[in-house]
Amino acid sequence: MVTPQDKEKVIPFEFIPDKASETTNIDGKDYLLMNDAFYTFYQRSLGELSPFFLAIRDEKRILGCRCTVCGLVRVPPFVTHCPFCDFAPTEPVEVGQEGNMLSTPPITYFANSLFAARAPFGRGRVILEGADTALSTMLYTTTGILVPGIIKRGTEVKVIFRDERIGEITDIFCVPTAELTPQQIAEKGLQESELSWIAPAEPEFPEASAEDIAIYQRSLKEMQSLASEMSKSKRARKAIEGWKRDIAVKTRGGEFAMYIDDGDFRIEERKLESPDFVMACADPRTLLDGLSYKGAITDAVIMKRLWISKNMEFNTIFKLDRLARFLAREKKEQAAG
Amino acid sequence: MARKVGIVGAAVTPFKGKWYEKTYYELAQMATRDALKDAAISIKDVDAVAYGIYNDIFERTCIPEHPLQAIIGMQNKPGIRITNGGATGAYTMSAAHAYVAAERYDVVLVLGVEKATDCFDFTSMSATPEVIKVIGWSGDSFFEQKIGWTASDSYAEVVLAYMDEHPGDLKPEVTAQVSSQLSEQVKTNPYAQRQFDQVTPEEVMNSRYIVYPFKELEICVYTEGAAALILAEEETAKAMARNSGKPVVWIAGVGEANEVSFAGKNHNNWGRIMSHHVAAQRAYHMAGIKNPLEEIEVVEIHDAFIQQLEISMAEMGFVPLGRADALVEEGLMMPGGKLSVNPSGGLVYCGHAVGASNIMSAWSCRNEMIDKGYRRGLVHGTGSTICQYGVVLILEQA
Numbered sequence: 001m002v003t004p005q006d007k008e009k010v011i012p013f014e015f016i017p018d019k020a021s022e023t024t025n026i027d028g029k030d031y032l033l034m035n036d037a038f039y040t041f042y043q044r045s046l047g048e049l050s051p052f053f054l055a056i057r058d059e060k061r062i063l064g065c066r067c068t069v070c071g072l073v074r075v076p077p078f079v080t081h082c083p084f085c086d087f088a089p090t091e092p093v094e095v096g097q098e099g100n101m102l103s104t105p106p107i108t109y110f111a112n113s114l115f116a117a118r119a120p121f122g123r124g125r126v127i128l129e130g131a132d133t134a135l136s137t138m139l140y141t142t143t144g145i146l147v148p149g150i151i152k153r154g155t156e157v158k159v160i161f162r163d164e165r166i167g168e169i170t171d172i173f174c175v176p177t178a179e180l181t182p183q184q185i186a187e188k189g190l191q192e193s194e195l196s197w198i199a200p201a202e203p204e205f206p207e208a209s210a211e212d213i214a215i216y217q218r219s220l221k222e223m224q225s226l227a228s229e230m231s232k233s234k235r236a237r238k239a240i241e242g243w244k245r246d247i248a249v250k251t252r253g254g255e256f257a258m259y260i261d262d263g264d265f266r267i268e269e270r271k272l273e274s275p276d277f278v279m280a281c282a283d284p285r286t287l288l289d290g291l292s293y294k295g296a297i298t299d300a301v302i303m304k305r306l307w308i309s310k311n312m313e314f315n316t317i318f319k320l321d322r323l324a325r326f327l328a329r330e331k332k333e334q335a336a337g
Numbered sequence: 338m339a340r341k342v343g344i345v346g347a348a349v350t351p352f353k354g355k356w357y358e359k360t361y362y363e364l365a366q367m368a369t370r371d372a373l374k375d376a377a378i379s380i381k382d383v384d385a386v387a388y389g390i391y392n393d394i395f396e397r398t399c400i401p402e403h404p405l406q407a408i409i410g411m412q413n414k415p416g417i418r419i420t421n422g423g424a425t426g427a428y429t430m431s432a433a434h435a436y437v438a439a440e441r442y443d444v445v446l447v448l449g450v451e452k453a454t455d456c457f458d459f460t461s462m463s464a465t466p467e468v469i470k471v472i473g474w475s476g477d478s479f480f481e482q483k484i485g486w487t488a489s490d491s492y493a494e495v496v497l498a499y500m501d502e503h504p505g506d507l508k509p510e511v512t513a514q515v516s517s518q519l520s521e522q523v524k525t526n527p528y529a530q531r532q533f534d535q536v537t538p539e540e541v542m543n544s545r546y547i548v549y550p551f552k553e554l555e556i557c558v559y560t561e562g563a564a565a566l567i568l569a570e571e572e573t574a575k576a577m578a579r580n581s582g583k584p585v586v587w588i589a590g591v592g593e594a595n596e597v598s599f600a601g602k603n604h605n606n607w608g609r610i611m612s613h614h615v616a617a618q619r620a621y622h623m624a625g626i627k628n629p630l631e632e633i634e635v636v637e638i639h640d641a642f643i644q645q646l647e648i649s650m651a652e653m654g655f656v657p658l659g660r661a662d663a664l665v666e667e668g669l670m671m672p673g674g675k676l677s678v679n680p681s682g683g684l685v686y687c688g689h690a691v692g693a694s695n696i697m698s699a700w701s702c703r704n705e706m707i708d709k710g711y712r713r714g715l716v717h718g719t720g721s722t723i724c725q726y727g728v729v730l731i732l733e734q735a
Binding site: 014015016017024026029031033035036038046049072074076078084102103104105106107108109110111112113114115116118121123124125127131132133134135136137138148152153168169170173241242243293294295296297298299302315318321325328329332333 | 357358394397458459460461462466467469470473477479480481483484485486487489490493494497498500501533534535540543544545546547548549550553599600601602603604607608
């Protein structure tokens with residue numbers, strides 16, 4: 001039995017700021033900043049679209065509509081009458097649950113707050129069997145982080161149904177059929193819990209060689225000196241303003257800690273007991289390059305050179321990339337005088 | 338027969354990442370004051386106003402233009418607000434042009450403003466994710482919003498579909514050079530958000546992915562600011578120009594097109610940006626342009642993303658589809674090339690204050706034409722999901 005306080009809210013509680021204001025001073029004058037929200041609640045009618053969403057929720061079927069004159073099958077069924085045929089009526093029709101990508105889908109790495117927990121994700125258009133128009137859908141891989149190349153134009157994908165469905169478009173998503181067994185492909189209404197999701201495990205590194213340790217020590221020193229420059233740079237500090245994270249960083253040659261604390265950035269050689277999250281990369285120079293603004297740390301995560309224990313922490317990774325960019329920019333400006 | 342319409346005054350406020358010191362009321366008034374000053378006229382000489390404000394959620398009110406009527410001194414005069422996604426500014430100019438051309442009013446103020454970064458995400462303690470979220474409310478509300486639709490991922494869909502067709506075009510080295518070149522050009526725009534943010538092609542290549550295939554330094558930045566133009570019919574415009582000492586820049590062509598946002602058979606022409614193609618053809622027809630590359634000298638294009646800038650240049654006929662990289666590889670938009678493209682720095686470097694952006698582009702295009710003596714310029718605006726909307730204006734000097 002779900003009690004009222006356990007129910008999920010339409011606005012997650014953690015997004016709601018306190019009722020408060022603050023003052024910022026610019027050129028000797030005070031200006032107000034007010035915490036605020038612009039909210040509206042709905043009990044929204046799904047009207048003529050109801051059969052499409054009900055079929056997903058209750059029957060795990062995908063419906064389209066077919067024009068009674070030209071025969072065009074639109075999925076989703078976004079019209080009751082075909083505008084190409086002087087508004088001839090359409091009729092509901094069920095379509096298949098496999099299809100092909102109309103084009104190579106984009107992948108969102110930097111998502112807005114509502115989607116941060118789901119990034120990285122692909123969103124693209126699939127023409128399902130029997131359909132003429134494309135269904136816009138979220139795309140995942142069961143093999144870990146979605147990287148470019150896994151899903152392309154023409155890639156065959158299958159609709160997967162969420163276990164918990166409420167009649168929203170988020171009740172379905174697609175994965176490549178190449179990642180499914182023949183039985184799974186044959187099954188209509190395949191659910192997410194029937195897939196084998198590969199949870200990316202923390203990489204284990206072999207015993208460090210003397211060279212690994214030397215590289216680690218050199219890199220650590222360079223990163224520490226960068227961190228101290230960043231903490232002194234007014235612009236770089238802005239990149240991590242209001243942010244606090246203790247990060248354990250594991251590399252082949254040794255382990256260290258990175259502390260982000262509202263503008264301060266510190267690196268110390270110590271093992272953290274309860275970090276906010278863990279980063280692991282065999283070669284510490286991956287991270288050093290990122291902090292030196294020679295290649296993004298984001299890309300290192302995407303390309304699997306750097307592992308992070310929580311996908312949500314892409315947020316922090318973006319801030320570290322920005323930190324590097326802001327310091328590089330300040331140095332460049334100083335060099336230019 | 339439609340009347341001739343000319344630009345007799347123009348102004349922009351500084352474009353800033355955040356204006357702590359001004360609300361959109363004051364930004365709108367600043368741009369208005371400066372445009373009137375540029376035209377050397379009084380607000381009393383203005384017959385009507387067309388407001389370009391994109392998103393109610395940014396301004397935190399559903400009729401954001403209503404207080405502006407008093408703030409800019411337009412008591413009992415007509416005012417219309419236009420909102421057409423990213424193309425809001427361009428559509429606002431188009432509407433104002435139509436009013437004057439159709440003899441409804443002689444002098445119309447075009448006023449675009451946006452306060453885009455007041456929205457703030459308290460979970461990441463930064464504005465950008467919330468700005469993206471607000472724009473995310475513009476996606477299809479039944480089928481796309483809840484699966485993570487954003488402006489970036491919808492434009493990325495278009496770019497990737499183009500790249501599926503033309504795998505050899507939009508090479509990362511070339512988009513990096515375009516971005517770097519725009520960052521050089523912005524140096525001379527004192528109103529730009531990133532006037533001093535010069536980047537090398539290598540830095541662009543090394544910047545992080547935001548939404549594949551877009552990198553951070555290939556994307557426009559959200560900005561706050563306002564821009565205004567004064568449009569007048571032919572005789573009034575000539576008289577005002579004699580008084581102000583600034584030549585009239587005529588709006589010789591206007592074209593618009595909105596595609597459909599659903600894809601598949603008989604729907605959106607996937608892999609193309611037909612809205613930009615059709616809008617350009619309409620504007621060229623009206624202005625009598627046969628060969629844009631030979632007849633146009635300056636282009637202020639809506640560069641939401643560098644890759645889209647390249648495709649849009651192809652759709653408007655400056656380079657062949659599939660060979661948009663010629664913009665750089667054949668030097669067309671590079672120093673000494675045939676075309677000046679985004680001398681303002683574009684939306685990537687000057688900034689994207691949505692309702693004001695295309696009006697800023699027109700301000701820059703007109704200034705460049707007057708300063709450099711160019712005969713013809715092109716101003717472009719795009720907006721909505723998958724570049725659905727396209728607007729092209731041709732500016733001309735006698």
